[in-house]
Amino acid sequence: MSNNTSFSKQPQLSYLLNFIMKFLSILALVAVAKACLLPEERDGGHLVKRKSYWRRQSNGAPIGTGDRFSGGTIVPQGLGTQTTSFSTILSVAEVSSGFEALASSYDFPTFTAPYTTFEGRTIYGGTVGGSAGTCVNAYRAYFNANIHARERGSADGLLYFISDLLYANKNGVGIRYGSKSYTNAQVKTALTVGIVFVPMSNPDGTNYDQTSNSCWRKNRNTKSGSSGASVGVDLNRNFDFVWDFTTKFASSVASSVASTNPSSETYHGTAVFSEPETKAIKWVLDTYPMIRYFIDLHSYTGDVLYSWGSDENQSKYAYMNFLNSTYNSVRGILSDTPGSGSGYGEYSPTQELADNKAVGVRIGAAMSAAAGRTYTVTPAANLYPTSGASDDYSYSRHFANTALNLVHSYTIEFGFGNSASSCPFYPTVAQYNTNLQEIGAAYMETLLAAVDTGLGDAVTC
Ligand SMILES: [Zn+2]
Missing domain, CATH: 1.20.5 (Single alpha-helices involved in coiled-coils or other helix-helix interfaces)
Structure with a gap:
């Protein structure tokens, strides 16, 4: 069967x-x-x-090969005066070569910060304009770029802006960034502010990013880790402003403020100012004591951020500030009400806060007008609370030491990202050009707004 x-x-x-x-x-x-x-x-x-x-295949606009400035002999020509568009991004070597060409053509003072990067590179800068001469007191705006390696076009935006400014001044012409134009008289007014500029403040990280397309943010210090993501420090978490976030922020927000893990993209380093790149920025602020406006140029979120970045602003309680350890357990919580219960807000005096905002609003309006993309102007904490950032450090200096000058400080997040790249910080050729126009308008407007809002004491050399 x-x-x-x-x-x-x-x-x-x-x-x-x-x-x-x-x-x-x-x-x-x-x-x-x-x-x-x-x-x-x-x-x-x-x-x-x-x-x-x-x-994943797209890395956006290519990085320049060779040296378009031919060893510092061909002067960069910006989008605001002489050039219609660019097709490649400047390599680290080209930023340096272009800078040399500008300095020798226009004969402005240059400097090298007294710190060498982990891979042995120098951090250099220049000073242009000013109404009092060329002493350290003559300069009242400090523009810093490319502190984050992968934010492509940052150094380019600063170098080309200075190129436009100096060319327009010398040749008696104005500057146009997209739909935003400035007269030659405005160019001359802008230059009276006196500008310190550092186009490439993270050369090691940027060189690594450009040669690996790895979407690299930090520097390349191997002290805390020697391979993969463990290499490097997030320079924009390494400044002396509530750096020790594990004790100075509420435990509920601390993990998003910065990181003690070397493999994190926001690893804050082994100590305050442990890195040569951040030491160099502090050195610039110390060396040029009359600096009153600071801009750190980042990408990308289409934002103009003003202080503070640690918590929401308040102008009522002067004692409620970053130096007061009473608030360590509640700092960084944005949903509380300062003065009510344990609620905390970071102190910014009424007039300073109004000026911080007013200049920010003008920068945002100029950027929005340049290419028709809308920039948001907001206190930095609204993006997310942070510790050890360059903008808060710069603004905090006159609270921590009343002998120091007030510095209105901004983080500009240019551009809106490249959604066709696995690294959205890598712009397409079209985005790169649009970003450069917005950056140029931002710098120009900062200088004009600085003149209107006030440059502090008259400077003499
Ligand atoms: Zn950044």
Whole structure:
């Protein structure tokens, strides 16, 4: 019985299995064919995966090869005066070569910070304009760029802006960034402020990012880790402003403020100012004591951020500030009300806060007008609370030491990201050019707003 039964059933079973397998393979073929024929734009299923596969291939605008400034002999020509568009991003070597060409062509003073990076590079800068001469007191705006390696176009934006400014001044012409234009008289007014500028403040990290396309943010110090993500410090968490976030911020927010993990993108380093790059920025602020406006140029979120970045602003309680350890357990909580219960807000005197905001609003309006993309102007903490950032450090100096000058400080987050790249900080060629126009308008407006809002004491050399 059993034999008979099995004999009679076996052919039926294998026929059924064969049929099922054929049916399944036909289904699979149809699915593959369907996925390949669907338009790229369509969302869902396999298509999203295919699209992200292609996204990973894009590194945005290429980095320049060779040296377009020919060893410091060809002067950079900015988008605001002489050039219509660029097709490649400046390499670290080209930023340096372009800087040398500018300095020798326009004969302005240059400096090298007294700290060498982990890989042995120097951090250099220049000073232009000023109404009192060329002594250290003559300069009242400090523009810093490329502290974050992957934020491509940052150094370029600063170098090309200075190129435009000096060219327009020398040749008696104005500057135009997209729909935003400035007269030659405004150029001359802007230059009276006196500018200290450092176009490449993280050369090691930027060189690594440009040669690896790794979306690298930090510097390349190997003290805390020697491979992969463990290399490097987030320079914009290394400044002396509530740096020790594990004790100075509420435990509920501390993990997003910075990190003690070397593999984190916001690793704050082994100590305050442990890095040569941040020491160099402090050195610039110490060396040019009349600096009153500071801009650190970042990408990307389409924001102009003014102080504070540690907590929401308040102008009512002077004792409620970053130096007061009473508030260590509640600092960084944005949802509380300063003065109510344990609520904390970072103190900014009424007039300073009004000026911080007013200049920020003008910068944002100029950037928005340049290319029609809307920039948001907001206190830095609204992006997310941070510790050890360059803008808060610069603004905090006159609270920590009343002998120091008040510095209105900003973080500009230019651009809106490249969604076609796995590293959205890498702009396309078109985005790179638009970003440069917005950056130029931002710098120009900062200088004009600084004149209108006040430069502090008259300077003499
Ligand atoms: Zn950044």
